[in-house]
Amino acid sequence: MQQLTQDQVDHFNVEGYVILRDVFSRSEVETLLEAMADLLADKKRGTPGAGYDRWSTEPGDALNPHRVTYLNDIFALDDRLDAHMRDPRLAGAFCDLFGPDLNGYQSAAVIKTVQLNFDYHGWHQDAPDYMPLSNYKNACAITYLGAMGPDTGGTSLVPRSHRVGCLERGHVEVEGWPMKKRIIIGFEEYEPRVISPQFNPGDVLVFDSWIMHRANSNYTDESKIGLINVYMSRDCIDLEGKNKFQVADLPITRDRKVLSPGESRLLKEREVQARDSAG
Numbered sequence: 001m002q003q004l005t006q007d008q009v010d011h012f013n014v015e016g017y018v019i020l021r022d023v024f025s026r027s028e029v030e031t032l033l034e035a036m037a038d039l040l041a042d043k044k045r046g047t048p049g050a051g052y053d054r055w056s057t058e059p060g061d062a063l064n065p066h067r068v069t070y071l072n073d074i075f076a077l078d079d080r081l082d083a084h085m086r087d088p089r090l091a092g093a094f095c096d097l098f099g100p101d102l103n104g105y106q107s108a109a110v111i112k113t114v115q116l117n118f119d120y121h122g123w124h125q126d127a128p129d130y131m132p133l134s135n136y137k138n139a140c141a142i143t144y145l146g147a148m149g150p151d152t153g154g155t156s157l158v159p160r161s162h163r164v165g166c167l168e169r170g171h172v173e174v175e176g177w178p179m180k181k182r183i184i185i186g187f188e189e190y191e192p193r194v195i196s197p198q199f200n201p202g203d204v205l206v207f208d209s210w211i212m213h214r215a216n217s218n219y220t221d222e223s224k225i226g227l228i229n230v231y232m233s234r235d236c237i238d239l240e241g242k243n244k245f246q247v248a249d250l251p252i253t254r255d256r257k258v259l260s261p262g263e264s265r266l267l268k269e270r271e272v273q274a275r276d277s278a279g
């Protein structure tokens with residue numbers, strides 16, 4: 001079933017993003033928060049596949065006691081998060097954008113810990129990390145599990161910046177900081193066009209992997225969680241096999257039908273074998 005209106009598809013194509021409001025209900029958000037709380041409870045500093053707050057090693061809040069800032073391949077860690085990645089409202093929206101056959105690219109959580117200055121995360125485009133890809137049909141959905149805005153862990157974007165190509169990237173020292181800040185060289189030109197929407201729990205931001213964006217700081221006393229699902233069209237090929245996540249090349253839909261975890265696994269094995277034997 002079509003999930004996006006033509007206006008929403010056009011908005012994504014022209015602006016490089018679209019905000020979908022109230023996609024997930026309060027109780028669905030609660031379930032996802034419970035899943036994340038279960039995962040975060042035992043993610044002690046140093047766990048592979050996780051990143052941690054670089055400012056503080058003090059205990060965080062009840063939701064995120066070890067101050068995890070990101071966690072990869074969450075679909076493989078909890079059935080509720082696997083089900084979220086396959087939710088027809090997300091997968092269907094991406095089918096409306098990219099066609100009937102989708103593969104996964106990333107399944108992660110970005111967690112803005114309590115009082116996190118996330119400025120170091122910096123302005124960036126995702127695509128330079130993914131390139132070379134065979135086409136542009138690759139984009140990210142963030143599902144917000146809290147009220148998240150400019151200084152409360154939301155996401156800022158530069159509308160229409162997705163078709164300027166990949167800009168040069170850099171890292172700069174900031175006095176007194178324990179880490180370098182990621183930057184886009186020449187970003188000043190785009191700065192006046194930045195938007196920082198307010199998101200409510202259950203809202204979804206879909207954005208093109210070439211758009212300039214930034215994860216915002218969280219100056220509250222509650223961890224704020226965004227679930228990241230990056231999907232791409234099956235014909236968007238990762239030409240150098242750069243993607244080492246477990247979700248890489250995992251079939252999510254075929255002919256718009258959402259596959260079960262078992263169907264996905266089997267099909268991935270078959271498709272990878274067929275590709276390898278074709279050389």
Ligand SMILES: O=C(O)CCC(=O)C(=O)O
Nearest residue numbers: 110154155214215216226
């Ligand atoms: O968590 C966010 O607000 C943005 C995430 C982000 O920058 C990314 O996934 O590349």
